[in-house]
Amino acid sequence: MIQVTLRFFAAYRERLKTGSLPMILTEGTTAAECFDRLRSDLGLDAATVRSTLFAINQEYVKPEAVLKDGDELAFIPPVSGG
Amino acid sequence: MLKSAIHIEVTDRSIEVGPHYAAMLSSGTGAVVLFSGNVRDHNEGKAVSRLYYEAYDGMVQRVLQQIAEEAVGRWRLARMAIVQRIGWIPVGEPAVIVLASHAHRNEAFQAARYGIDELKRRAPIWKKEIYTDGSENWVACHHHGPEPHVHGHAQQ
Numbered sequence: 001m002i003q004v005t006l007r008f009f010a011a012y013r014e015r016l017k018t019g020s021l022p023m024i025l026t027e028g029t030t031a032a033e034c035f036d037r038l039r040s041d042l043g044l045d046a047a048t049v050r051s052t053l054f055a056i057n058q059e060y061v062k063p064e065a066v067l068k069d070g071d072e073l074a075f076i077p078p079v080s081g082g
Numbered sequence: 083m084l085k086s087a088i089h090i091e092v093t094d095r096s097i098e099v100g101p102h103y104a105a106m107l108s109s110g111t112g113a114v115v116l117f118s119g120n121v122r123d124h125n126e127g128k129a130v131s132r133l134y135y136e137a138y139d140g141m142v143q144r145v146l147q148q149i150a151e152e153a154v155g156r157w158r159l160a161r162m163a164i165v166q167r168i169g170w171i172p173v174g175e176p177a178v179i180v181l182a183s184h185a186h187r188n189e190a191f192q193a194a195r196y197g198i199d200e201l202k203r204r205a206p207i208w209k210k211e212i213y214t215d216g217s218e219n220w221v222a223c224h225h226h227g228p229e230p231h232v233h234g235h236a237q238q
Contacts, residue, residue, distance in 0.1 A: 010136055010208035011220040051222070055206070058141035074138060074206070078222040081135070081166060081207025082119045082178050082198055 002027055002069035004034070010077050015042055031056065031073055032063035038075075051078050088150040089163040090143055097176045102163050106183040111160055113187035115194040118176040125221070129214040135168040135177060138206035142166070149200040153182065156196070157189040164197055166207060177209070 006021045013019045016038075025034060031054040039049060053076040054061050060076075067073060089105065099118065106114045121133045150162045163181040171177050178201065182193035201207070212218045 009138055055141060058144055076206055077208065079205060079207055080209045080221040081205045082202040
């Protein structure tokens, strides 16, 4: 098993009422698989899920990126800076 | 490339344009372009009273640094600065400024444009609009995302 830290921002942070959560996962779990486990808690529709990006240790990664022990995985909702 | 040619800042204080402009100047500078993105009082037909900006601390600085390095390298800029304000920002105040300096104006214009466009496309920053009627909404700009090879899911 591995432990990762999940990070939430903006609407995701508000819905979960936290910006950070530890999670225990089996080895080989991908960023997208981890996100799927939270979909119902986040109350996300399919379009929002499709537009969510993933970052591991503060770098954008593909959804199929495999998590390692100690990783920080961030779910990035559509950005709107500027 | 000189790292000192780039200034990246994420702050919860008011942005003062003057010192950032002054920092762009050098004897070889023929042009400075300064873009400021300000909080306006309306969006999509609703009256906005103020905005709340949130960023992924750590990652946002890395992404802005990458964007600035790309611009400095591509247009051979003398200097570039990107300053993003976070937290509550009242109507009328700048939320972000992008500055580019070069010997000539063409490169400075293009680089400043690149800087703000890329920030809006891929910097992990979110804004929530608070309307005068008390309602609120996280703004989602759907026409962007990082490079296709790292995009989370296929876009239609």
